[in-house]
Amino acid sequence: MMLSVLRQAVWQKLLVVFFFVLLLIELLFFVQLLPPLSLRLALAFLCLWLFQAAIVWILFLQLQxxxxxxxxxxxxxxxxxxxxxxHRAELAKALQDIQVVSEIGRKITASLSLDKALHTIAAYLDRRLPYDVLAIVQYDMFRASFDVGCHLLPGGASLPLSSWIIEDVCAYSLRYKRTVQTWDFQEEGGEYIESPVETPIRSLICVPLISASIKLGCLYVASCQKDAYTTEEVDFLESIGGYLAIAMENAQVYARVEKQSEQIKLKNKRITESINYASYIQQSILPKEQEIRAAFPESFVIYEPKDVVSGDFYWFQQIGSKQILAVGDCTGHGVPGAFMSLIGVNLLNEIVLGRGIVDPDSILAELHKGIQRLMKQNETKIQDGMDAGICTIDLRTKIMKFAGARMPLIYIQQGQMYEIKGGKKPIGGIWTVGEDPEAFHRRFVNLSIPTVFYLFSDGYPDQFGGPEGRKFMRKRLRRLLMDIHRLSMKQQKEILIDTLNNWRYGENYFHKQVDDILFMGVRLHLF
Structure with a gap:
């Protein structure tokens, strides 16, 4: 619009100048022609000139x-x-404040320590506003108490304001959920504390820190100068307070998590120590490897619990000319399986040593009854139990009797592999031996010719591995045993362990052990 007025003024100036020059020319022309003109013509010319002069005057006034x-x-x-x-300056300052607040917020919310958060805030306040006290006051809503431990005093002096006064001011701020600000605390402090007190503090700002309606504490800034802070600085501290509330909540959560973590670590340590001790107990009840080798010079045992303790166990006793070897695979692994294995070993000791039962099928039948009795399975319907295989070797008759509960016996004679499958019923569970007399049917193996036999739990054939993550399977295991049975038992053990490890670990794959592993191999020469 101003440009339009300017153009109009320029044109009017040109018109005024043009008409003014024109009037001068006409006036000079009139003076020269005046003597020969008649009076009437002279008057007419004068009137015309005056009219033009009036127009010029009007244009001049409009120009003004x-x-x-x-x-x-x-x-x-x-x-x-x-x-x-x-406004630009205010916007630039506001943008700068936003950036500063955002930077402070990023740093203090990333910190899980209130002391670090306090020093971060102090680093910015040192350049922006004066203070003699800077504190993050924590509020314990369960005890309704305050903690003023996290504070800074730039001069290094003692707290110039008693902590109970800070607590009163913070209590007021949290109660009404609003910022407390005073320009002269000596005059205005009576509103926030119960009794007057002499203090060097004059100006203070107390920002309530609240997150999701939870009162966390206050950000407290105070100065010994009157009118030390502006409303803009109050707004600045309130903006920081929002981030600080988040930081305090994070710090409290982190402290709780750390405390719980320490408690869990302590409990885990105690549990681990207990389980390790249980492992020693379990190892002590299993036959020593020297005992097995004394009875079977050519033999091996692979015993690898999935956890510290195992649900697999092996057992051996010799009664006269009869050697009794048992392998058990209890329900589950770890601690539950280990408890079941202890029950199994104790029952075997009772059945064989206490009652003199040596036939494998009878041992399994009594073991089944013992599990039912101890676990009260007919009352509780608990199905826990075990798979088991028992071999009774008669050194006098050179006959081995075998009975299995869902556990096979593999043996090789004269280059020929044989497999005796165990019965389909487990040891334990809500069924009776009378329901299935053939459940633990005994089988006979003639040992008058060289024999290699193997008893194992399902941990070895059920192990996942290979690039496709499949089970090892019994078919592959039988093929492996056939390939290595002529080697020494020590070599066979090493090959079985290496084969399983190679199955689990490859260049591009890794498979965890899925179950307890127990594998026994014995070579007999009784002829």
Whole structure:
């Protein structure tokens, strides 16, 4: 609009100058022609000249008006420019404050220590506003108490304001959920504390820290100067308070998690120590490898619990000319399986040593009854039990009797492999031996010729491995045993262990052990 007025003023100036020059020319022309002109013609010419002069005067007045409007608009534009610059400065300052608050917020929310958060805030306040006390006051809503331990005093002096006064101010701020600000605490402090007190503090700001309606504490800033803080600085501290509330909540959660973590570590340590001790107990009830080798010079045992303790167990006793060897695979692994294995070993000792039962099928039948009795399975319907295989070797008759409960016996004679499958019923569970007399049917193996036999739990053939993550399977195991049975028992053990490890670990795959592993191999020469 100002440009339009300016153009109009320029044109009117040109018109005024044009008409003014024209009037002068006409006046000079009139003076020269005046003597020969008649009076009437002279008057007419004079009237025309005066009319033109009036037009020039009107244009001049309009030009004056336009000049005044132009000056007014120029003045208004200057004021508008000043306001615009002021707003720009305010926006730039606001943007800077936002960036500063955001940077402070990023740092303090990333910190899980209130002391670090306090020093982060102090580093920015040192450049922005004066303070003699800076504190993060924590509130314990369960005890309704405050903790002023996290504070800074730039001068290094003692706290210039008693902590109970800080607590009163913070209590007021949290109660009404609003920022407390005083320009002269000596005059205004009575509103926030119960009794007057002499203090060097004059100006203070106390920002409540609240997250999801949970009162966490306050951000407290105080100065010994009157009118030390502006409303903009109050807004600045309130913005920081929002981030600090998040940081305090994170710090509290982290502290709780750390405490729980320490408790869990302590419990885990105690549990691990207990399980390790249980492992020693379990190892002590299993036959020593020397005992097995004394009875079977050519033999091996692979015993690898999935956890510290195992649900697999092996057992051996010799009664006269009869050697009794048992392998058990209890329900589950770890601690539950280990408890079941202890029950199994104790029952075998009772059945064989206490009652003199040596036939494998009879031992399994009594073992089944013992598990049912001890576990009260007919009352509780608990199905826990075990798979088992028992071999009774008669050194006098050179006959081995075998009976299995869901556990096979593999033996090789004269290059020929044989497999005796165990019965389909497990040891334990809510069924009776009378329901299935053939459940633990005994089988006979003639040992008058060289024989190699193997008893094992399902941990070895059920192990996942290979690039496709499949089970090892009994078919692959039988093929492996056939390939290695002529080697020494020590070599066979090493090959079985290496084969399983190679099955589990490859260049591009790794498979965890899925179950307890127990594998026994014996070579007999009784002829």
């Amino acid at each position: 008006t336009l000049n005044h409007r132009l000056e007014t608009q120029v003045s208004e534009q200057a004021v508008a420019n000043q306001l615009l610059e002021h």
